[in-house]
Every structure is written in structure tokens, then in C-alpha cells.
Amino acid sequence: MHIPDGYLDWWICVAMYVISAIVIGYSIKKVRGSMEGQHIPLIGVVAAGIFAAQMLNWPIVGGTSAHFVGGALAAILLGPYAATLAMTSVLVVQCLVFGDGGITTLGANIFNMAIVDVFVGYAVYNALKKHGAIAPFLAGWLGIWLAAIACGVEIGISSTFAYKIGITVPTMAIWHGVLGVIEGLATMGVVSYIRVHHPEKMEVAA
């Protein structure tokens, strides 16, 4: 879901940079106010774990593949503001060091995967957390699904895609709607494990 350079019109790139910068700035403020210094390495470990998980491209018969994105998982473990910072650090390293996702489109990639996935995942988890494992499952699934739809809208209103928003949104929504089940299951698995074995680590920033 990492958008490369050339996919988005310049004004979309600029708008996405502005929105993402505002949310990141606000997140830094929130994390500074609510988190102890000792928790910062925990954000780093979650970010490092998500980077490592994204290295694993799960091949799916029929010629497609998907990797775990992890925004919802980060939000459940860290709270949404620290999760946005963790996901942003992953996307910046992927972009600058490994050329995964374009520089002009970095704002949009941060918006989709470090903001939409994170805050949607967090909202879904919070609304359903009394209902057990269904909460992290739906958080992971819906987080990635809406991130994919946001991505579909951004490319669909760009000239490179000939403004074919009627094609791009359904393509992204259908594919990631199906692949999102894997994201949901992985999110559920990790959250259940941590809740049982390390309950003190759940949402340190809350």
C-alpha cells in the first residue's frame, strides 16, 4: 500500500503532507505530556517489530501478496498518538533508506498507514474491547480497509490514474477487504498473547 512517486497529483501530495504534519505535531505534544521517558524505547520496539513484520510478504496463491501493516496493533499497544509516531518512523525509514514509497507521496503514506489505520483501529478497539477477541480482530481489519480506501481515493483523484476513482476505490477496497482478514487475525493474535502474558504492557500511554 506504499504509494510510489508519480501516482499522486502535486496538490494531493502537498495536502497530505500538511495534514500529516499537523497530526504528527499534535501527537508529539500529546506523547510528551502523557508518557514517561522510560516508555520511549517501548515505542521504538513496537516500531521495530512492525518494520520487521512488514519485511514478510505473505504470498497468496493467485499472484497477490500482502504484508502486515500494523497501525491498529500499534494503536492498541501504545495508544493512538504514540502509535502514529511509531508508524511514521517506520514509513520514513522505508522511504528514505529503502525507497519503499515515494518521497513526494510520503505525506499520503503516513496519512493512510500512520493516521487512518491507527485512529480507525483505535476507535474500533475502544468501542468493542468489552467483547473480547473480536475487538482487536475488527480493529485490524477495518483499520486496514479504511486505509486502503483512503489510498484508493487519493490515487483515484489523480491525473496519472486518469481520475478513475470508480476503478481505484473498488479495487483497493475489495482486495484489502479480503486481505484485511489476515491483518485482523494477526492483530488479534498479538494482542491476545500480550494481554495474557504481559498485561502491564497494554496501552502504556492511556
Next chain:
Amino acid sequence: MKKAYVAIAVMLILAPLFAWAADLVNYSEPLENAAEEAGAEENQSYSGIFPDYTVPGLNPYISALITGFMGVAIILAVFYGVKMAKND
């Protein structure tokens, strides 16, 4: 925390295996499918220091292994750096 580092190391060691398996099914991501359907082309002007997780001169699987550890090290260094700066 120790278990988390072990889990990260295991994923990184498995990365080359996944790279190989993904090649086997000739994979593409949904975003690439959408680009193909709409006739869009990417135009990457900057491709990173290690483009697409490859190290020049090394085969893609060893590259995946090395770049994985590199990425994790950079991210951890950033956050531990922030913590040290905060403690001063």
C-alpha cells in the same frame, strides 16, 4: 522486552524465505493491480540508499536479511536517542 527482541530477530531471519516464496507466486500488491487497471505509471525519482531492500552486489535474499536488521537498528537507535536526549 527481551521476548520482543527475539520475536523481531525471528521475523528478520525469516524475511529471505518470504521473499523467495513471494517470488514463486509472482506476486503483486493490490495497489499495483489498481495502477495496471487505470494505466498509471510510477515515476520514482529517488530510490533510497538500498533500493527496494537490496544491497549492491549481494543476492536479493542475503540483501533482505541485511537490510531487515539495518532498518530495525535505525529505528531503535532513533527512539533510544530521543530517550537519551530527554534524560539530559
